[in-house]
Amino acid sequence: MFKKFSKDDVHTRTNVKSSVAKTLKSKLVSQYPKLEDVIDEIIPKKVPISLYKCEDKIQLYVVNNEILFYQQFDDLIPELRLVHKYPDAFPSVQVDRGAIKFVLSGANIMCPGLTSPGAKLPEEDWPVNKIVVVYAEGKENAMAVGKLAMSINDIKTINKDTGIELYEYLNDGMWNFRD
Template sequence: MFKKFGKDEISGFTQVKASVARGIRSSIGEQYPFLAESGVLDVLMPKKDPVFVAKTSSYMQVAFMNEVPLFYSDRDNHWFPTLRILHQYPNMMPRLRTDKGAIKFVLSGANIMCPGLTSPGATIHDEVDAGTPVAIYAEDKEHAMAVGLTTMSTADMREQNKGIGVELMHHLNDGLWKTLKMA
């Protein structure tokens, strides 16, 4: 999704109204209860600070605080954390672990196939339904390498063991990862 993300991909960058910012915060809090319950969301996105939203040419929107990208949303209003946020708070979303063979494909932006999640080196840490945002880890690695959206439930991934299991949204070294600040 963000392979070529940069200033030239942004069609609009505006400060949102306080009511829209509240809506974004509440959506993120509903999707990631860990952030809301632990008070982390108030630290990441203080209520008094302005929220800026960048709209991309691929119909994504990225929420910025202090010119730093924190979360992004797809057309279906799923909010996803950037990998930098996920590295700070790794328990905020369900986790799936790929085998070593899938690493180079994931880091090049490919979707994750079911065999990469069900092979002996892979682990399905959390049971999830289709359409759930998940963190993607690699075998023998500590930090997440990608964020994606499941296309089928984890039970179906095990049962069918073919096809795309996770649609990749954001991965290490893509354009969003390289965007440290908007300035």
């Protein structure tokens, strides 16, 4: 989604009203329950939230000049630097070492990369379209954020085609975005 993304893609910048900020916060907590304790740390009460509207109906939520979340449709997606700060708050999967190269050039993640010995999938079943953070074998930090293109059970059983649709990855346009 952000392979090519720069400040030219930003159309308007506005500060959101406090009421909108409140609903944003509650939506965040309902989507990522583990954020509840730190939500005021991420979005301080007195600091205004800016909303950047961009190409392709992408919206960025910016606090203190740092992108925190973005959304294209309904789901709020955390920015990678935020994921690095609160690694436990988001659902995660792990790919094997062979896949890192392709993920870092922006490819969608194929199922075999998620089911091989170096990879990790959660025990329980997650539905399609869930936002997940992608980790890599042998690395501590997250390297990408994506959306499940199949449910976890399907990935395990079918084991073919795209398993995760990639949104953001290290060193893409969003990572290098500067105002």
